[in-house]
Amino acid sequence: MSGPTEELANNSFAARLSNVYLSILALFCFKLFIKVSLNLLTYFYIVRGNRKEAARISAEFYEYGRHISWVDRSPLHDAASQGRLLALRNLILQGHNVNALTIDHVTPLHEACVGDHGACARALIEAGANVNASTIDGVTPLFNACSVGSVACTEILLQNGAKPQSLIYNPSPIHEATSKGHYGCVEALVTWGADVDMHIPHLGTALYTACVCQELECARKLLREAAEKDCTAVVKLLLEFGADINTRNSDFQRPVDVAPPSSLTEGFLLIYEATPQLLGQMCRLCIRDCVGCDRLHLLSNLPLPYRLRNYLQYK
Template sequence: MTVLEENRPFAQQLSNVYFTILSLFCFKLFVKISLAILSHFYIVKGNRKEAARIAAEFYGVSQGQGSWADRSPLHEAASQGRLLSLKTLIAQGYNIDALTIDQVTPLHEACLGDHVGCARILLEAGANVNATTIDGMTPLFNACSRGSASCVELLLEYGAKAQWETCLPSPTHEAASRGHSDCLELLISSGIDVDQDIPHLGTPLYVACVSQQKQCVRKLLYSGANVQKGKFLETPLHAAARQSSTEIINMLLDFGADINAKNTDFQRPVDVASPRSLVESILLLHEATPCSLCQLCRLHIRNYIGRGRLHLVPQLQLPTILKDFLQYR
């Protein structure tokens, strides 16, 4: 201590110590807030590992203890399909709804890995069938993303919600965009609204046309999806014309798609098709050719029956050839 410091009053020296402690506390608080913001940024971006690393390194969270910031042994067993290990861990008292830093449960992992046996064990043990991640994804969404029809069927059996009123990620749209027609058929059978319109995606039919998933387009149309309903004023026919899929174009036209519908740019489907392409030729030919009386009758009868009763067409007292015609067989 210097002579100058020795001559200072004791109270003034004590206040300097308190000020230093306060400064260190504020600095530490600033660092923690900054790291929390950084960790949240990585979570939003989907980089779960980096977020967990920050938590482990700066908050003293051990990655080997199955903490909130890391995957538990249940997550690992479910994601790898290790059924015996999963049963053992559940018997040892592990939390079946343990969450990672982005709120992924073991059931999410089992469905994403198409491990229906693991998913069944978790559900039988009481796992939350409608658990949502930080991004709003459910186990059913993961199953549809993977194309696991067996997991979809199991989840629906245990009461999974197929559609949400809010704009959470939609299992129906996910199945349609990835071409998983078996999953889509199970969802349709569960009674979903096939015309569910999500603002940033549109309808499942529109999504299937954008992704050129012919089987999904066919299933949605056979199930009574509105052929005119797409994304805002953009119709499924606009989407198909952009993608140059002649088979999808013909399907949509058979189900009564309006070739004169205009989008927000006042363009018809033929206007968005590639010039001198086969799609443009098909649309121009259809525009110049009147719709047949048989086709007009079929569309009118299907509209009159209504989407909710189309499955009753085989029970009508009509010749088989007419019933097949009404069902586009």
């Protein structure tokens, strides 16, 4: 009689053990389903523009708030974006995190810089704000400052350790400043070591950007920098895109005057001055000037031969 009883007990134990495993598997699948659902829900809110609700879901269910604050708009963000310095300082004294992040990784320092609020930016940096913080799109506070032409914020950031040059695939401060003609920002970036020859695959160099956008003051600055560094290829590129060889700096010096003596750049500039421009080049610059920098992207739509359109677009 003991045999059947023992076998029945073993079967009962195996059944209970099997139920435990099934319960664990069911719980795992349920948690996985919840996480996938929350991810989809968060994405849905982001697409619909309701980032506040998406941030709340992230903070509540994924526990991101243990070390950094994942909120869509903290009081510090609001004060920084509006330039309310006194309120900002009070919030900092109350212990608010100066590196609080939105769901897009935007910090209060990003907001201060895009609003051209230099005093707020300085207060945040003095309280420990990360000057090289990057959003999910790779945007830094320095990029924001250059985007709006805030020379004050640009200099404050650079003085406190902001990197003047971004990674090659991230938004570039010097390209942004150059494309919008923010000469003061370009000058600050160059002073702090930004590489005017940095090439970005979809943008080219900052010099190329200055020429394409026909930003005269930025082109002048970059032309002088290229001349001083004996960058003959860069000087040639700028002149090809219409840079003025007779432009003068604050000391009334032309590019040939600041070029290193007996350098290749000096020799090239002297020859260029004495050589008449090609008629084709003069026509190209004249046509591009008539079209205007805001409409250069429409050159490909002109009813012209394929080779001529490419010539006008420097292809």
